[in-house]
Amino acid sequence: MVFKFGTFLIKFSVYINCNKMCYRKTMRWLNSLRVANNHNIGNNVYSRIFVQTRDYAARKGTREKAKQKKIKRAIEKIGFVPPEQFKKQKVKAKVSPLSLIDDSQKKPTTDDVYVMKFHPQPIYSLKEAIEFHRETHHPTMFNEPNADVNAFIELNMKFAKRNKYIDQFSNVVETPHPFKSGDSGFNILALSKDVKQQELAEKAGAKIVGGAEIIKQIQAGRFEFQEYDYIVAHVDILTELLLVRGLLKRKFPNTKVGNLGNDMHKLVMKFKNATRYSAIQDADHKDYGQINVPFGKLNMDTTHLDENLAAIITNVYSVGSKYQESFIARVQVSSLPSTEYFKIDISGYLPKKIEEPVEEPVEEPDDNIILDSH
Numbered sequence: 001m002v003f004k005f006g007t008f009l010i011k012f013s014v015y016i017n018c019n020k021m022c023y024r025k026t027m028r029w030l031n032s033l034r035v036a037n038n039h040n041i042g043n044n045v046y047s048r049i050f051v052q053t054r055d056y057a058a059r060k061g062t063r064e065k066a067k068q069k070k071i072k073r074a075i076e077k078i079g080f081v082p083p084e085q086f087k088k089q090k091v092k093a094k095v096s097p098l099s100l101i102d103d104s105q106k107k108p109t110t111d112d113v114y115v116m117k118f119h120p121q122p123i124y125s126l127k128e129a130i131e132f133h134r135e136t137h138h139p140t141m142f143n144e145p146n147a148d149v150n151a152f153i154e155l156n157m158k159f160a161k162r163n164k165y166i167d168q169f170s171n172v173v174e175t176p177h178p179f180k181s182g183d184s185g186f187n188i189l190a191l192s193k194d195v196k197q198q199e200l201a202e203k204a205g206a207k208i209v210g211g212a213e214i215i216k217q218i219q220a221g222r223f224e225f226q227e228y229d230y231i232v233a234h235v236d237i238l239t240e241l242l243l244v245r246g247l248l249k250r251k252f253p254n255t256k257v258g259n260l261g262n263d264m265h266k267l268v269m270k271f272k273n274a275t276r277y278s279a280i281q282d283a284d285h286k287d288y289g290q291i292n293v294p295f296g297k298l299n300m301d302t303t304h305l306d307e308n309l310a311a312i313i314t315n316v317y318s319v320g321s322k323y324q325e326s327f328i329a330r331v332q333v334s335s336l337p338s339t340e341y342f343k344i345d346i347s348g349y350l351p352k353k354i355e356e357p358v359e360e361p362v363e364e365p366d367d368n369i370i371l372d373s374h
Contacts, residue, residue, distance in 0.1 A: 096285040098156060101329050121343050126309060127302050129333040129342035134298055136338045144337065148294040151309055152332040152341060153316060155289035157281055159323050165286040166323055170278040172230075172258075173315045177304040178273035179296050188271055189225060190264055191215070191241070191253075192234035197264040201232070204268035215240045218247060225251065232259040232267040275312065279319075291316065298335060313349040 103120040124132075130149065137144045157166045190201035190209045198209045207228065208214070215237070217223035225231065225248065233241055233253040238260070245252050253260035261267050277293035295308040313331065320327035328350070332341040 094284055096288055097154070097282065098285065098288040098329060101154060123345050124342050126306050126333065126344050129344055130298070130302055130305060132340070132342060133333070133335040133338060136340065137298055137335065142337055144298075144335075146297050146299050147335050147337075149296050149298055149305060150292055150294050150334045150336075151312060152334055153291040153293070153313070153328060154330045154332075155279060155291065155316075155320065156287065156324050156326055156329050157279075157289045157320075158287040160325060165281070166289070166320055168279055168281050168289070169319060170276065171315060171319065172271060172274045172276050173312050174258075174270045174274050175295065175308040175311050177296070177300065177308055179294075179300065179308075186229035186271055186274070186276075187227065188268055189214075189228040189231045190233070190268055191231065191237050192264055193236045194234065197234050197236075201264040201268050204265045205272045206232070206268045211237060212240050215244055218244045230259055230271045232261075232264065232271060234264055235260065235262060275308075277312065277316070279316075310349045313346060314351075317350060 106118060106120045109119045109122075133147075133149065134145070136142055137147055139145070155166075159165065188206045190198065190206035191211060191214060192198050192201065192209075193211050198211070202209045214223060218225055228251075231248065231251050231253055238253075241248075241253065255261070258270060259267060275293060275295065277291050279289045279291050282288040282290075293312060295312055296305040313328065317328055328346060330343060331346045332343050334341050
């Protein structure tokens with residue numbers, strides 16, 4: 001009887017210890033049952049059977065997990081998300097576009113059909129590039145025979161010796177053969193004391209022509225000179241212009257820019273039919289800049305386009321050649337709506353370096369040489 005009851009007691013205590021839901025009340029009842037049994041049989045059960053009845057406290061982490069399960073979390077509904085967004089894409093370091101221009105290390109092509117990224121970009125003459133664009137702009141394709149021809153000029157904005165960069169700049173080029181484009185036809189303010197010069201400026205196409213009275217209005221703040229792209233002036237009104245030099249700032253007429261001179265007709269025509277370009281510096285890589293400027297129409301004569309492009313490249317090169325010998329890195333010709341860019345050879349447009357003749361050293365006779373005498 002004792003053995004059977006003891007076996008039952010062991011099984012029952014193990015069951016209680018395994019089950020976490022039975023707690024102190026069950027343990028108290030078990031202790032009272034054990035004491036009553038020992039009193040009845042007159043034996044000490046603890047000497048033969050040891051029953052562990054220790055109370056274990058739940059860990060703090062277990063309690064916190066139980067609380068979190070009871071809390072109802074609000075589920076936010078999200079629309080359809082493409083599976084590509086779940087993948088962690090490796091962020092590649094941005095490479096300067098200037099380093100991608102030099103493709104001399106790539107293998108030359110051996111066939112007419114090839115993958116362009118594995119081979120050097122072909123170089124064409126301007127005549128070939130224009131003919132390619134004329135084929136794509138034919139009425140049977142894009143039907144834009146009078147489209148603008150643009151020069152995409154890429155620049156090396158880094159100084160040759162110092163760790164500095166050339167700032168962004170803008171300039172105006174007087175092309176030998178004028179053409180109408182979206183960037184041409186500027187509003188011009190012409191200033192001169194001479195009535196004849198004012199008439200010449202008006203005939204050339206200046207929007208407003210005047211003299212000292214306009215300068216007084218600018219000084220009083222009653223004339224909006226900001227509405228005009230360029231201000232040209234005759235040298236006879238330079239003294240009055242000095243009074244508003246602080247207001248005009250960059251628009252102040254200057255001989256270097258070419259908007260101050262003696263011939264008002266020539267000054268106005270220069271800026272009326274001129275081409276303006278801007279060198280834009282890359283936001284991430286300061287050593288790279290680019291210019292996108294039109295230099296003619298597709299239906300113009302090829303020689304006229306060649307002369308216009310030569311004037312633009314010469315003007316751009318004159319700005320940065322004093323800082324960087326290889327200032328112009330690449331020139332490509334494009335024409336919208338076509339997306340093709342043709343790299344052209346610009347060696348003929350850049351000024352040639354004058355190589356100084358190398359004087360050959362004159363050999364002096366050696367005094368130690370013994371001449372045979374007969």
